[in-house]
Each structure stands twice: as C-alpha cells, then as structure tokens.
Amino acid sequence: MVRRIQAGQTERAANFIESDEYRYISPVFEYDASGAPVRVLHVALTNFPALDLQPGLTAAVAAKYSAALSFTPQENPMDELLEQLRYLLNLPVGATAEEVTAQLQKLIDQIKSGPAQAATSFDLAQYLADQGREIAALKSAAPDPAKFVPIAALTAAQGELASARAENAALKAAAAEQEKAEVITAALSAGKLLPAQEAWAKTVDVVALKGFIKDAPVVAPLKTQTNGVPPKPVIGGGDFAAPAGAQVDPAQLAIHQAALTYQAEHKVDYLVAVKAVGGH
Numbered sequence: 066m067v068r069r070i071q072a073g074q075t076e077r078a079a080n081f082i083e084s085d086e087y088r089y090i091s092p093v094f095e096y097d098a099s100g101a102p103v104r105v106l107h108v109a110l111t112n113f114p115a116l117d118l119q120p121g122l123t124a125a126v127a128a129k130y131s132a133a134l135s136f137t138p139q140e141n142p143m144d145e146l147l148e149q150l151r152y153l154l155n156l157p158v159g160a161t162a163e164e165v166t167a168q169l170q171k172l173i174d175q176i177k178s179g180p181a182q183a184a185t186s187f188d189l190a191q192y193l194a195d196q197g198r199e200i201a202a203l204k205s206a207a208p209d210p211a212k213f214v215p216i217a218a219l220t221a222a223q224g225e226l227a228s229a230r231a232e233n234a235a236l237k238a239a240a241a242e243q244e245k246a247e248v249i250t251a252a253l254s255a256g257k258l259l260p261a262q263e264a265w266a267k268t269v270d271v272v273a274l275k276g277f278i279k280d281a282p283v284v285a286p287l288k289t290q291t292n293g294v295p296p297k298p299v300i301g302g303g304d305f306a307a308p309a310g311a312q313v314d315p316a317q318l319a320i321h322q323a324a325l326t327y328q329a330e331h332k333v334d335y336l337v338a339v340k341a342v343g344g345h
Contacts, residue, residue: 081110088112245271248278253337256283260337320344 074082081087087110094102143162151160154168176187249266252258257278258266266274320342328338 078110241271245274248274252278254333257281260334260340
C-alpha cells in the first residue's frame with residue numbers, strides 16, 4: 066500500500082510550473098523485497114519523464130526538447146591561431162602552445178638584437194618587405210672592378226708565392242747542411258767525433274748532432290806505427306819508390322802526399338787527413 070502524503074513546492078518551482086518551463090515530475094520510490102513501492106523519497110521537476118506505459122508521449126517530449134538541449138561544440142579560435150603559428154615557425158603539427166611560445170620568444174630576441182630595432186614594437190610584415198628590397202638591390206647592383214682581382218693575376222701571384230716559399234726552403238736546407246758540415250769538421254778535430262761516425266753524423270739533424278757532440282767525451286787518437294809522430298811529407302814524389310813490378314796511380318799518390326801534408330799541419334790521424342783532402 067502506498068501511503069498518501071502532502072507534498073509542497075517552493076515558490077521557484079511553482080513559477081517553473083506556471084510558466085510551463087517544466088511540464089512533468091520524476092518521482093523516486095523506495096521498494097520492498099517484492100518490488101512494490103512503499104514510499105516516495107523525492108520528486109523532481111523534469112521535461113523528460115520516464116513513462117514506460119506511454120512510449121509515444123516520451124518520444125514526443127524528447128523530440129520537442131532535443132533540439133533546444135542539443136550541444137554542438139564550437140571550434141576554439143586559439144586552435145586556428147596555433148596552427149598558423151606552427152606553419153609560420155616551421156614547427157610540427159603536434160607542437161604545444163608552450164613550444165610555440167618558446168619559439169616565438171627566440172624569434173623576438175633575434176629580431177631585437179638586430180640593428181635599429183625597437184624594443185617595444187615590431188612590424189614583421191614591414192621588416193620582411195625591407196629585407197626583400199635589400200636583397201633585390203644587392204642582386205641588381207653592378208660589381209665594382211676595383212674591389213676584385215683578375216683570375217690571371219691571382220694565379221700568377223699564387224705561383225710567385227709558391228716559388229718564393231720553395232726557394233726559401235732550399236736556402237734554409239743549404240744553410241743547415243753547411244752548418245752541419247762545419248760542426249762535423251770541428252768535432253772531428255776536437256776528438257769528440259770519430260772518423261767512423263762521420264757518415265752517421267751527416268744524416269742527423271744539426272740540432273740533435275750539436276746535442277750529441279756537446280755531451281760526447283773527447284777520444285784520444287790511436288797511436289800509429291810512428292807513435293803519433295807524423296812522417297815527413299813527401300812532396301813531388303821524389304822520395305817515393307814503388308815495389309818492383311808495381312804501378313803507382315798518380316791521382317792516389319797525389320792524395321797520399323796531400324794527406325801527409327794535412328796531417329803534419331793539423332796534427333790529425335792519417336785517415337782523417339785522407340778524407341779531409343778528398344780521399345776515400
């Protein structure tokens with residue numbers, strides 16, 4: 066059994082009903098175990114009553130109010146602006162608003178760092194137009210011949226520079242060889258370089274050779290059969306007698322005689338004297 070109750074309504078609800086803004090009620094019942102309603106919990110005003118026994122009425126109400134209550138989402142104008150900025154800044158389609166803002170700030174900083182740019186406002190369209198005119202003017206301007214060098218003259222100058230560098234390198238090499246020869250001769254005379262080391266010394270860099278000679282000990286010359294006393298030089302070959310049946314090479318004899326003279330004058334070993342006068 067449903068117990069009858071007295072239901073009241075507020076002034077606002079009465080106004081809604083009076084003006085036909087709400088045409089139906091939607092009660093909520095409490096049921097027992099068998100499903101029978103035992104009491105009304107509350108009643109709400111509605112324009113979409115749940116009337117299972119009147120499907121035609123429900124459909125008519127739904128058709129009447131569906132157009133008024135339908136919602137069509139409108140496009141956000143900011144989305145279109147972001148899309149245009151992505152295109153302008155060459156950003157991917159999925160770039161966020163924060164990424165677009167960061168890229169815009171980089172562009173603004175770059176423009177502000179340019180010559181004669183205002184810090185408060187900037188006309189991008191005017192800036193691009195000015196840049197276009199400057200580029201067009203540079204392309205159309207005739208080159209000044211006074212600022213350029215003919216290719217032939219440049220090639221000739223490069224050739225002269227290469228020749229001068231090669232000549233300078235050759236002079237340096239010759240000077241180094243001359244210095245090395247003087248160092249070797251002095252070291253041989255001082256006993257700080259053995260005759261057997263002369264060929265090796267000629268292959269060493271002069272700086273390294275000087276370092277070697279500086280630290281090398283003085284080696285006393287070996288005694289000869291004359292106990293270090295050079296034999297008397299034979300000039301002209303008058304005192305020289307070849308063994309019986311032997312022939313004497315005049316050129317070698319001249320070297321021998323010159324070596325003896327050099328040995329007597331410079332107090333060096335005979336082999337050193339031979340090499341000094343051009344012998345082998």
